[in-house]
Amino acid sequence: MTINQSNITNLTGLWNKYGANPIESVHGVTLHGNRSWPNRYWFEITDSEQVDNLTPDQLQKALNKLINLVPSAKMLPILPLVNGSKKSNKAINEWLQQYLDNNNWQLTLEQTAMYLDLESYPSNSAANNDQLNVQKISSVEDIKTWVTVCEEAFGYSIDQSVIEHVKNHSEIQLLLAHINNQPVATALTYITQDIVGVHQVGVRKNQQGKGIAKQLMEKIVEQSKLDDKKLVVLQASKVGKPLYDRLGFGVLFEIGSFKR
Incomplete structure (x- = not known):
């Protein structure tokens, strides 16, 4: 493939x-x-x-x-x-x-559409030496918080029932990041074989510009490498692309989405 x-x-x-x-x-x-x-x-x-x-x-x-x-x-x-x-x-x-x-x-x-080759990406032990606490979640209350943070970050509504539907899939992780016990960011990872797809990386409006998205991505990349995965893939918005460029992601192709 x-x-x-x-x-x-x-x-x-x-x-x-x-x-x-x-x-x-x-x-x-x-x-x-x-x-x-x-x-x-x-x-x-x-x-x-x-x-x-x-x-x-x-x-x-x-x-x-x-x-x-x-x-x-x-x-x-x-x-x-x-x-x-x-x-x-x-x-x-x-x-x-x-x-x-x-x-x-x-x-x-x-x-x-972007990718990161984990086999040639250096390990980053410093990824865990910051204040960002990232946890995998599954409870209804945590999912409600995840949806609230994600909606605020992206500015659109998310159907909570859809997120609850996928919470128990073994290939999917819902990640909620905290600083000082306050929820500040979200991500969702979906694993297909040795590929880690990263989705819904969002930071609350009042926490943006503090490097939280970078810290969150570094933790996801480091964990993916520890899990012996080969690639991290994602689809970056125009706003998010500079971050992924700095992290070493390569460009694959452009995606345009249309409405009537």
């Missing part, structure tokens, strides 16, 4: 854990979607051979049918397709971009 595939598989795998389902499949292309938070719909090639045998007109009709099933309140991230042939992947992504442009879909979120 390539690093691009590792990043995409981790991200869409987490959306599936959140409760996404296949919405409909047409000629080997499947539309998946979260009917509640995080409100993502996306395309996957689920039968590469069938897609390769489609005429351009057949492919266009299939995609047109699927994209019309995306509700107006949901976001459609344009991810690199990795399960089809180069020809099919290119044809679908080109059609999607043209369709979005021609039908006035709005770009609402820009992210950069």
